[in-house]
Each structure stands twice: as structure tokens, then as C-alpha cells.
Amino acid sequence: MKVALIGCGSIGTVVADAMNENKDVQLKYVYDIDVKKAVEFAKKFHTEYKDFDEILKENLDLIIEAASQDAVRTLIPKTLRAKKNVMIMSTGALTDEKLFKEIKELAEKNNLKVYLPSGAIVGLDGIKSAGNKIDRVMIKTTKHPKSLEGAPFFEKHHVDLSEIKKPTIIYEGTAEEAVKLFPSNVNVAASLSLAGIGPKRTKVQIIADPNITSNIHEIIAEGKFGVLKTRVENVPSPDNPKTSYLAALSAIATLKKISEPIQVGT
Ligand SMILES: NC(=O)c1ccc[n+]([C@@H]2O[C@H](COP(=O)([O-])OP(=O)(O)OC[C@H]3O[C@@H](n4cnc5c(N)ncnc54)[C@H](O)[C@@H]3O)[C@@H](O)[C@H]2O)c1
Incomplete structure (x- = not known):
């Protein structure tokens, strides 16, 4: 599975680390509004920084958003128009009915999936x-x-x-x-x-x-x-106490769920 990541922060770091250890998933590109941070991140995880519109021209199976509600609003609709599946961590953006409807309709029209990991909660x-x-x-x-x-x-x-x-x-x-x-x-x-x-x-x-x-x-x-x-x-993430470590782990579990044939749990 070929993947790109939006957001080189706490969740992005844990997810990129896991992808580097899983040969079935390749982190091909990263993007962050903070270009310097993204370039350093790309170097650390042996991947490549690209402008987001350039990333969308590439052959990718999934784009993971781990950035902000604003990134969901501005980048996810065009990602779906570019016919890429998405995983969204900043799920708060989807309580906006208009945005939710737009994302759902784009996914249906283009036969794509939008994955929302369980994040930091259980149940x-x-x-x-x-x-x-x-x-x-x-x-x-x-x-x-x-x-x-x-x-x-x-x-x-x-x-x-x-x-x-x-x-x-x-x-x-x-x-x-x-x-x-x-x-x-x-x-x-x-x-x-x-x-x-x-x-x-x-x-x-x-x-x-x-x-x-x-x-x-x-x-x-x-x-x-x-x-x-x-x-x-x-346990809070060491570099961002607002974010729980389990949230990043739930993104990794979702990646596994997408790529594995047997799905356990509802
Ligand atoms: N679903 C959940 O349970 C859950 C749990 C924790 C965090 N989150 C959310 O996941 C997101 C990432 O969390 P984190 O702890 O990794 O945050 P973080 O602040 O550590 O990192 C976010 C990164 O995204 C970048 N960014 C912000 N806006 C951007 C944009 N518009 N375009 C591109 N890059 C942008 C920032 O520069 C930063 O590098 C946040 O929105 C957070 O609220 C969700």
C-alpha cells in the first residue's frame, strides 16, 4: 500500500515510525504547512516532502490526515476529487454537516473510503x-x-x-x-x-x-x-500533551485493518 501523510507532528511521527517497520506499507510522501519541519521529517523517515498538489498527482492508495481541522476542510475534498482514499484524525471537522455531506458524496461518487480511526477512546x-x-x-x-x-x-x-x-x-x-x-x-x-x-x-x-x-x-x-x-x-504524547498516544496507535491499527483480509471487531 502506497501512502502519503499530511501533518508531521506527534501522531505523524508515531505513524511514520510504524510504517518504516512494515514492509507492506510505504510512506511515499509527507506534507506539512511548516515546510522546514516536513523536510526534516522526510529525511528522518527516509521519505520525500512534496507540495500537496504534486502529491495528489501521484499513484497512491491512501492519504492520512494527522494535522488539523483546517487541513480537513481545505485538503480532504480535493484529495477525494483526485480519487484517493483518506484517513482522517481531526474528526472534529466532520461535525460540520455541510463538510460531512460533501466528503460523503465525493467518496460515494468516486468509489472511495474515508476511514475515521477510534482515536483516543474505547467503545x-x-x-x-x-x-x-x-x-x-x-x-x-x-x-x-x-x-x-x-x-x-x-x-x-x-x-x-x-x-x-x-x-x-x-x-x-x-x-x-x-x-x-x-x-x-x-x-x-x-x-x-x-x-x-x-x-x-x-x-x-x-x-x-x-x-x-x-x-x-x-x-x-x-x-x-x-x-x-x-x-x-x-498516556499523553511526550511532545503534545493534548494528544493521547492511543490516538496514534489507532491510526496504525486502522492501517492494519485496511491491509489485512480478516477484520476483527465491529
Ligand atoms: N481522533 C482522535 O481521537 C484524535 C486524538 C488526538 C489528536 N487528534 C487530532 O489529530 C491532529 C494531529 O494531532 P497531533 O497531536 O499530531 O498534532 P501536532 O500539533 O503534534 O501536529 C500537527 C502537524 O500538522 C501540521 N498542520 C496543521 N495544520 C495544517 C494544515 N492545514 N496543512 C498541513 N499541515 C498542517 C502542523 O504544522 C503540525 O506539524 C490534530 O488535529 C488533533 O486534534 C485526533
Whole structure:
């Protein structure tokens, strides 16, 4: 399988490392808005940096986005028009109904696949199975205050994150709203909502806890199928505490799922 990668950051590094060790997958090209970073990354992982429009002219099986919601908006529709399958990590962008519809229609028209890995959460198998039998679903995300720094939410809500001494609820709302206010933190809520009952009906709670070192995600869903509860305590990536290591591992697992004949799990 011939692959290109958008985004030479934390997830990109873990994924590129795994691809270098798997002879069935070749990382042919990388692209990043930060050209210097991408050139150094390409050198480190024995691959090539190219301008994105040039990458699209190449014969590739898959393009992996591990960059930002903005990259999804600006680069993914043209990737599908260029007839390439895609994997999207910045799933928050897909809570925008218009963009979601455009991406779905382009994939259908060109007979392509759009893969959304489970990311930093567990339980999407059960959520997908329960489907429209879910009445209520909520994700509770607990992070160290430092991991929430810089989110657009704080432009209007003046919270001194350095003053938080005990677990504190920072935000409660819908997945649709949360991905705009915490774009780097709650892709998990977007993925949950896309697997389940949609961004408007999926509830989100964000808690800042100065006494933890992991990113904790708990899902509670109830409905005609019963009750589902999951909890994961994620190790943050060393160079980007907003991103959980499991998210990068889920991209690698998805690559494996695409290339292997037997698919385990829903
Ligand atoms: N689905 C999930 O569960 C999940 C979990 C963690 C992170 N994420 C998301 O995955 C993405 C990557 O995460 P990360 O930790 O590797 O981030 P990172 O900040 O470490 O790296 C992102 C890289 O992408 C580049 N970039 C940003 N916008 C770009 C654009 N428009 N075009 C090209 N390059 C661009 C940056 O320069 C940077 O090098 C983020 O959007 C993050 O929110 C998703």
C-alpha cells in the first residue's frame, strides 16, 4: 500500500515510525504547512516532502490526515476529487454537516473510503452496534489544565487554569459546540457522535484536574440495548500533551485493518 501523510507532528511521527517497520506499507510522501519541519521529517523517515498538489498527482492508495481541522476542510475534498482514499484524525471537522455531506458524496461518487480511526477512546464498537437504539450518550473528558491551554473557549470565558487545585468542570454542552471551543481536545466527542446519534445529541463534559497525568475519557450510553460504560486512561504524547498516544496507535491499527483480509471487531 502506497501512502502519503499530511501533518508531521506527534501522531505523524508515531505513524511514520510504524510504517518504516512494515514492509507492506510505504510512506511515499509527507506534507506539512511548516515546510522546514516536513523536510526534516522526510529525511528522518527516509521519505520525500512534496507540495500537496504534486502529491495528489501521484499513484497512491491512501492519504492520512494527522494535522488539523483546517487541513480537513481545505485538503480532504480535493484529495477525494483526485480519487484517493483518506484517513482522517481531526474528526472534529466532520461535525460540520455541510463538510460531512460533501466528503460523503465525493467518496460515494468516486468509489472511495474515508476511514475515521477510534482515536483516543474505547467503545465505538458497542456504540456502532447500538446505533439508533441509543437514547442518551455522554463523553466525560478529564485532562490536566495544561492540556486545555489555548482553546478558543477561554477567549470568552476567563478561567485561570493555573489556579485550579481540584477537579473542576470547565464545560458542558454538545459535541457540535465542543469541537469548535476545544478543537484540539475533543475529536473524541466528534468520533463518538459520528459513530452514534450525531453531534447535536451527543453530550460532552470537560473537566480540568491538576492531579492527573493521563487524559481520561469516559463514555456512558443508555438505550433499548442496555447501558454501556467505558473508561480509558491515556498516556499523553511526550511532545503534545493534548494528544493521547492511543490516538496514534489507532491510526496504525486502522492501517492494519485496511491491509489485512480478516477484520476483527465491529
Ligand atoms: N481522533 C482522535 O481521537 C484524535 C486524538 C488526538 C489528536 N487528534 C487530532 O489529530 C491532529 C494531529 O494531532 P497531533 O497531536 O499530531 O498534532 P501536532 O500539533 O503534534 O501536529 C500537527 C502537524 O500538522 C501540521 N498542520 C496543521 N495544520 C495544517 C494544515 N492545514 N496543512 C498541513 N499541515 C498542517 C502542523 O504544522 C503540525 O506539524 C490534530 O488535529 C488533533 O486534534 C485526533
